[in-house]
Amino acid sequence: xxxxxxxxxxxxxxxxxxxxxxxxxxxxxxxxxxxxxxxxxxxxxxxxxxxxxxxxxxxxxxxxxxxxxxxxxxxxxxxxxxxxxxxxxxxxxxxxxxxxxxxxxxxxxxxxxxxxxxxxxxxxxxxxxxxxxxxxxxxxxxxxxxxxxxxxxxxxxxxxxxxxxxxxxxxxxxxxxxxxxxxxxxxxxxxxxxxxxxxxxxxxxxxxxxxxxxxxxxxxxxxxxxxxxxxxxxxxxxxxxxxxxxxxxxxxxxxxxxxxxxxxxxxxxxxxxxxxxxxxxxxxxxxxxxxxxxxxxxxxxxxxxxxxxxxxxxxxxxxxxxxxxxxxxxxxxxxxxxxxxxxxxxxxxxxxxxxxxxxxxxxxxxxxxxxxxxxxxxxxxxxxxxxxxxxxxxxxxxxxxxxxxxxxxxxxxxxxxxxxxxxxxxxxxxxxxxxxxxxxxxxxxxxxxxxxxxxxxxxxxxxxxxxxxxxxxxxxxxxxxxxxxxxxxxx
Numbered sequence: 001x002x003x004x005x006x007x008x009x010x011x012x013x014x015x016x017x018x019x020x021x022x023x024x025x026x027x028x029x030x031x032x033x034x035x036x037x038x039x040x041x042x043x044x045x046x047x048x049x050x051x052x053x054x055x056x057x058x059x060x061x062x063x064x065x066x067x068x069x070x071x072x073x074x075x076x077x078x079x080x081x082x083x084x085x086x087x088x089x090x091x092x093x094x095x096x097x098x099x100x101x102x103x104x105x106x107x108x109x110x111x112x113x114x115x116x117x118x119x120x121x122x123x124x125x126x127x128x129x130x131x132x133x134x135x136x137x138x139x140x141x142x143x144x145x146x147x148x149x150x151x152x153x154x155x156x157x158x159x160x161x162x163x164x165x166x167x168x169x170x171x172x173x174x175x176x177x178x179x180x181x182x183x184x185x186x187x188x189x190x191x192x193x194x195x196x197x198x199x200x201x202x203x204x205x206x207x208x209x210x211x212x213x214x215x216x217x218x219x220x221x222x223x224x225x226x227x228x229x230x231x232x233x234x235x236x237x238x239x240x241x242x243x244x245x246x247x248x249x250x251x252x253x254x255x256x257x258x259x260x261x262x263x264x265x266x267x268x269x270x271x272x273x274x275x276x277x278x279x280x281x282x283x284x285x286x287x288x289x290x291x292x293x294x295x296x297x298x299x300x301x302x303x304x305x306x307x308x309x310x311x312x313x314x315x316x317x318x319x320x321x322x323x324x325x326x327x328x329x330x331x332x333x334x335x336x337x338x339x340x341x342x343x344x345x346x347x348x349x350x351x352x353x354x355x356x357x358x359x360x361x362x363x364x365x366x367x368x369x370x371x372x373x374x375x376x377x378x379x380x381x382x383x384x385x386x387x388x389x390x391x392x393x394x395x396x397x398x399x400x401x402x403x404x405x406x407x408x409x410x411x412x413x414x415x416x417x418x419x420x421x422x423x424x425x426x427x428x429x430x431x432x433x434x435x436x437x438x439x440x441x442x443x444x445x446x447x448x449x450x451x452x453x454x455x456x457x458x459x460x461x462x463x464x465x466x467x468x469x470x471x472x473x474x475x476x477x478x479x480x481x482x483x484x485x486x487x488x489x490x491x
Contacts, residue, residue, distance in 0.1 A: 130144050195241070264302065269391070283466055290391070291371065375387075
């Protein structure tokens with residue numbers, strides 16, 4: 001080991017050589033070279049070293065790209081110091097081969113750790129798990145089933161009205177099927193069909209006991225809607241989503257297209273810490289901005305373009321555009337268009353995502369709508385992340401027909417607790433305020449906090465507390481305290 005260390009140190013500049021005589025110095029050396037290759041600083045030293053080796057190997061295997069000899073020597077020295085092996089091998093270039101493309105919610109920045117199931121947005125939950133299972137099965141297996149069950153109990157106090165105590169629940173069954181194979185050159189990725197059937201029940205506001213209808217449902221598990229189930233009981237099985245997805249690999253960049261029955265809110269105005277009513281906040285004010293007007297499933301299409309960058313602080317840019325109908329009986333005269341740009345950033349090894357989007361469209365026989373939304377989330381330490389949102393829409397009849405909210409803002413913080421076997425529990429707290437189109441009404445303010453106890457990889461329990469002021473813009477009967485517990489089980 002000493003002979004190998006002497007040889008490797010001889011390859012390094014003198015200034016570096018003088019600093020590599022202790023474990024602390026080796027850690028500093030790992031920090032410095034990790035920053036140059038955009039390795040996440042929040043990961044463990046073992047994970048950072050593995051990621052560094054992978055990135056240097058990829059760069060060496062890329063045509064026209066080069067790696068400085070001193071970087072290879074530093075990597076070999078770090079590997080030798082970690083393993084104590086007599087002859088550690090530096091990364092060797094691997095010939096590029098076409099690989100199946102796995103869709104993701106956004107292009108993970110080079111520094112990002114592996115995305116956990118609890119991080120998935122509501123739009124990709126069930127879909128990505130199905131693709132992962134298909135990739136582990138022989139090509140003759142054309143489809144798989146996934147699903148989940150969310151249920152629980154809530155109790156709400158309503159001023160000058162009876163208290164509300166109720167059960168709620170939702171079951172989802174997903175079918176993920178291979179549709180088209182990837183091309184031999186890897187440019188055209190595999191195509192997939194995704195079908196989701198849902199059944200949900202339980203009150204989402206205090207209306208059943210004479211309370212007001214709030215701007216944001218305090219139980220979003222029971223309120224996800226589809227333009228195909230209007231007028232039907234929420235307990236009936238209905239079509240939630242049904243679309244085809246195709247990916248295109250464009251060098252280091254890629255594009256994704258979807259067409260069918262989609263929910264634009266699954267892919268626009270998303271957030272790492274507040275975008276999943278099954279695992280994160282239960283109130284819909286924290287699933288999407290109350291002022292964002294396209295939270296329903298409907299016929300439509302959308303496209304995404306992911307572009308990687310080599311800047312130290314900017315790891316990628318995402319462009320999105322989507323279309324959906326606001327009325328299925330007037331499809332050609334009720335368009336809603338969404339556009340959005342997202343920047344994936346890296347600051348001191350901690351990743352963040354920043355989004356800005358615009359909505360415009362028309363509700364046939366009612367009127368037009370337009371608005372914009374802003375959103376951001378960022379890790380501030382290895383276990384703590386913060387988020388914020390703002391949305392604004394016009395006050396016309398078309399906008400009012402989709403939501404009574406004119407503008408809204410909110411934000412919060414999440415703490416994570418990693419237990420054995422990579423089970424990640426979390427505690428979070430958030431605040432939101434929504435201002436109505438009707439100026440005679442007051443604003444609605446929502447406080448929510450929850451703790452998610454990840455019992456197993458697929459099962460979690462979440463006690464939840466909400467405090468709502470001015471529910472539905474009412475000064476009377478508008479103060480509500482909502483207590484509940486939620487169970488989530490992934491199939």
